[in-house]
Amino acid sequence: MTAARDPVDDATLALLLEVAGTPKPGNVDRHRDLDDLRFDSFLGGAVGARAGLELAADDDVPLGEAFERAVAGMADRAGTNTQFGCLLLLVPLLRATVTEAASSSGRLDAAAVDRVTRDATVDDAVAFYRAFEHVDVAVADPPPDAADLDVRRGSDAAPALRERGLTLRDVLAISADPDDADRVPDRNAREWVEGFPRTFRAAEWIRTDTGPLTDRAARTFLGLLAAEPDTLVAAAHGPEAAREASTRAAALLDGAAAGSEGVDAFDADAVHGADLDAAEGLAAAFVDEGINPGTTADLTCAALYVAIRHGAEVAP
Structure with missing residues (x-):
């Protein structure tokens, strides 16, 4: 029955479950707002993104166009x-x-996602840059030799992208493997170029856990944060603060x-045993x-989607 469900519904559900999980230290959840972000804004963002998610489920629509439309809808409904x-x-x-549903395997796996990201085009990269014109996104400065590829340039970066022939995967590879060894890599970019290993590992943590999916999401959030320093924390406070978190x-x-690091450093039992009561204090x-x-939080959301596609249920 799960495989027959609309994947767009599952993606929307993953967005809602991610923000509803609590406690997720430092992030908005159903018990906590931040000064500049509220729980209901995330609910609106999930609804607003749906039109773009529907385009993502249409194999005839370019990937970058679907992403830009999802971001624009999110920003319009959430206001941020x-x-x-x-x-x-x-x-x-x-x-x-959707591409695997038409194949012989019919199962969402890392190889299927890797094929999708490898098929991304220069036009997808241009659309990705346009998406930054809809919202303010906290990003680190680009490497000195890639100043013309600063995502904050939006559409103005299109000539450089086309001149260099950079696909969306190429662009994300720059953030995934920074030249400075002390710099925390962009974990979302690494998913794109490495075949989503964190997403699929964390999806198994969720799928094999017990209890409400919101609690499973909160424990998985802690596992992912423990495994590797967070990119956004590093951008805001520096690499050492991210590693300390x-x-x-x-x-x-x-x-x-x-001192363990990496998504494979923790087994499912360690994550399933996460102390959510103690996490309230850390939050x-x-x-x-x-x-x-x-x-x-982004990785947790992606893991929720994969876990749902692999059989995790909201019903008890």
């Missing part, structure tokens, strides 16, 4: 940037879902080894300190 990173991950996942999250996992501390692990 709520789920830009979530949509960057959901759009190729949705496209892979991950260490603090790891302390809430069941039997997690100190309050992160809000006070302005620590907002937004990229971790």
Whole structure:
């Protein structure tokens, strides 16, 4: 029955479940607003993004066009940037879902998503840049040799993209592998160029967990944050602050080894045993300190979508 459900419905549900999960230290959830972001804004963003998600499920529509439309709809309904990173991950996942439905396997997996991102074009990259004109997105400065590719240039970067022949995957590869070893890579970009390993690993954490999906999402959020420093935290506060936030999250996992890093560093039992009561204290501390692990929320949303497609249910 799950496989027959509309993937756009599942993607919308993933957006709603992600923001409803609590506690997600430093992020908006159903118990917490931030000074400049509210829970209901995320609900509006999920609804507004739907038209773009429907385009992502249409194999005849360019991927970048679907993404830009989703971002524009989100921004129009939410009035701000709520789920830009979530949509960057959901759009190729949705496209892979519909392309695989017509194949012999019929199953959404990492190989299917990798094929979708490898097929991205220069036009998709141009549309991705246009999406930044709809919302303010917190991003780090580009490398010195890529100043003309700063995403904050929006459509003005189109000539450089076309001259260099850069596809959307090419552009994201620049952020995924920064030259500075101390710089925290863009985790969403790494998903695009590495075949979504964090997404699929975290989806298994969710699928094999028990209890409400919102609680599973909250535990998975902690696991993802513990596994790797958050890109948004690093952009706002620096790499060391991002790594410290991950260490603090790891302390809430069941039997997690100190200093472990990477999504494979924690097994499902460690994540399933995450202490959500203790996470309430960390949530309050992160809000006070302005620590907002937004990229971790994006990955959690993507993992929820995959888990739902693989059989996770909201029903008890």
